Amino acid sequence: MFLGLDSSTQSLTAVIIDPVAGTITCQLSVNFGADLPHYQSPSGFLPGGTNGEVHSNPLMWLEALDLLFSRLAATTDLSKVTMIAGSGQQHGSVYLDESFEDRLKSLNAGKSLVEQLSPALSRTTAPIWMDTSTGQECAEIAEALGGAVEVCNRTGSIPIERFTGPQIRRFFKTDPAAYAHTRRIHLVSSFIASVIAGKSVPIDFGDGAGMNLLNLATLQWDEKLLEATAPDLAAKLLPPAATTTVQGRISSYFSTKYGLNPDCDTALFTGDNPASLVGMGATGSGEAVISLGTSDTFFASMPEAKTDPNGFGHVFGNPAGGFMSIIVFRNGSLAREALRDQLNVDWSAFDRESLASTLQSAGKNLTLPFFGPEITPRHDFTGPISEFTDEPTAALQIRALLEGQFLNMRLHSEWMEVKIERIRLTGGASKNDGIAQLVADVFQAPVERLDVINSAALGAAIIAAAAAGHDFQSMQDVFCKATPGSTLQPDRLLGSVYESAVTRFAELLKKNR
Ligand code: ADP
Numbered sequence: 001m002f003l004g005l006d007s008s009t010q011s012l013t014a015v016i017i018d019p020v021a022g023t024i025t026c027q028l029s030v031n032f033g034a035d036l037p038h039y040q041s042p043s044g045f046l047p048g049g050t051n052g053e054v055h056s057n058p059l060m061w062l063e064a065l066d067l068l069f070s071r072l073a074a075t076t077d078l079s080k081v082t083m084i085a086g087s088g089q090q091h092g093s094v095y096l097d098e099s100f101e102d103r104l105k106s107l108n109a110g111k112s113l114v115e116q117l118s119p120a121l122s123r124t125t126a127p128i129w130m131d132t133s134t135g136q137e138c139a140e141i142a143e144a145l146g147g148a149v150e151v152c153n154r155t156g157s158i159p160i161e162r163f164t165g166p167q168i169r170r171f172f173k174t175d176p177a178a179y180a181h182t183r184r185i186h187l188v189s190s191f192i193a194s195v196i197a198g199k200s201v202p203i204d205f206g207d208g209a210g211m212n213l214l215n216l217a218t219l220q221w222d223e224k225l226l227e228a229t230a231p232d233l234a235a236k237l238l239p240p241a242a243t244t245t246v247q248g249r250i251s252s253y254f255s256t257k258y259g260l261n262p263d264c265d266t267a268l269f270t271g272d273n274p275a276s277l278v279g280m281g282a283t284g285s286g287e288a289v290i291s292l293g294t295s296d297t298f299f300a301s302m303p304e305a306k307t308d309p310n311g312f313g314h315v316f317g318n319p320a321g322g323f324m325s326i327i328v329f330r331n332g333s334l335a336r337e338a339l340r341d342q343l344n345v346d347w348s349a350f351d352r353e354s355l356a357s358t359l360q361s362a363g364k365n366l367t368l369p370f371f372g373p374e375i376t377p378r379h380d381f382t383g384p385i386s387e388f389t390d391e392p393t394a395a396l397q398i399r400a401l402l403e404g405q406f407l408n409m410r411l412h413s414e415w416m417e418v419k420i421e422r423i424r425l426t427g428g429a430s431k432n433d434g435i436a437q438l439v440a441d442v443f444q445a446p447v448e449r450l451d452v453i454n455s456a457a458l459g460a461a462i463i464a465a466a467a468a469g470h471d472f473q474s475m476q477d478v479f480c481k482a483t484p485g486s487t488l489q490p491d492r493l494l495g496s497v498y499e500s501a502v503t504r505f506a507e508l509l510k511k512n513r
C-alpha cells in the first residue's frame, strides 16, 4: 500500500491506495481550524497580518502530523504501507537552525514532534502563498536580473509576491540576524518530507519551480537568482531533485509510535498543484485540468519548458517528468455569480438546455468577462466589456460571458504550444453540464469529470507508487477514471466558429487594456 499526504492551507489529508486491488483504502483529514483551535488559525493561517503578510505557525503542521498518524493508526494497519510521498501548499517556507538535523536524527517517540522540533525554528512563523508583502523585493530581483522577463525565462515565472525567493529576500532584509542564523530553508512540502524521513530531504522540481529560484533549463538553483535573492542562500538549500527520488527509510519515530513498517521508504514531497495534476490523471501530454472554483485555474502537462511571454502563467515540474503550466483567472465563479445576480436568474439559466437555445449565436457576441481586477491578463478592469451584434438578451449575455471566460483561457494558454486533447473539469461549477459543454466546444476537446475528492493527496499516493516502481500512467488509469456518463464531446461544427472568435476576442482585449 502507498500513503499520500497533503498539507494544504486548511488541513492535512492522508490517502492510502492499494494498487493491486485498485482501491483507496483510507482517507482521513485533520482540519487545522477545527482540530487544533489553540493555534488560533481558523482558516489555517494567523489572522491580522499587516502589509499583506499572511503567515502560518509551522508547529501547527507538526502537531497535525502527530494527530493524523494517531488517527490513521487507530483505523488502519499502517505496517502494510511501503512508500510515503506527499504534497504541500506551494510557496510557503520554513526556516530552521543548525540544530534541525540532529533533532530529526534523534526524534524520541515518547515525546511530540512539536516539543522536539520547535527549538529548531529560526523564524517562528512561515509566510504562505496568500502573502502579498514582497512587491519591493520582486522589483529588486527583477532589476538585478535585468528585467522580469529574464526571471521568467529562467524560472518559468516573473517575480511573484507569494513565491519563495522574494519571501526569503524580505526575511533577509527585515531580520538579517535571524536569516544568518538559518541553516536550512524548506518549503512546506520538503519540511514535512524531512520530518517523515528523519533528515533534511531536497525540494522537488514540482514545488521548487514555485520559488523564482529554479533554473528550468538546468534544473539547478540559478546562481544569479540565488545571488539576487539573499546572501549565502545556496548553502541553505539542498540541491533540487525529481519527485520520485527515494530518500530511504522513514524515521523510526513513526514506526515506533504509529506502527508503520520500519522498512517503509519515503519519496520527495511536491506542490499541491503538481500532485493534483497526478491525482486528476492528467500527467500525459495533451491533457489539461480546468478547475472552476472561486478563481478558475487551468493546468496542463508540457513536455518542454515553454514560458509565458506575457508573464501571466507559471511553469512547475510535472512529477511524472517534464513540466506543467498553471494559469489562474481571478474572474471565475465570482464573475459568473455577478452576472447571475445582475440578471436575477439562477444557475438553471447556465444549464445545457438554456445554452442550447442560443447555439445560433455561438462565437458571435463577445464579452471581456472581467467584473474586477484580473491577473490573466493582468489589468485593473472595472467591469465586463461587450461587443454584441445581436440584441443582448439575458440568455445571450450568459453565453457571451462563459464564452469570454473560456476564450480568454484558450488565448492565454496558447504559449504552452500544446494541443489540448482531453480536459478534466473540476471545482464547484464543473457539475453544470451547460458550462462543461461550453468548455468542450471552445477548446474543441472532450471534457471529463472525476469523482476524486482529495486530488492532491491521491496524486501523492500515486507518486509514492511510482517511486516504488509502478507506472504513472497505469496507476492513473486505475485511480483517476472519469465518472461514467460524465464525458461531453465537443460540437465539431463549432471548431471554426471559436477559431475566429478567439482572434476577435484578442483584438477586443487589446483595444481595452
Ligand atoms: P473554491 O475555489 O472555494 O474551492 P468551489 O470549487 O467549491 O470553490 O466552487 C464553488 C463555486 O461553484 C460557487 O461559488 C459557485 O459559484 C459555483 N457553483 C456551484 N454550483 C454551480 C452550478 N450549478 N453552476 C455554476 N456554478 C456553480
Ligand code: XUL
Pocket: 008, 009, 088, 089, 090, 091, 129, 162, 210, 271, 272, 273
Ligand atoms: C499556486 C498557489 C496555490 C497554492 C494553494 O501558485 O499559490 O494554488 O498552492 O495551496
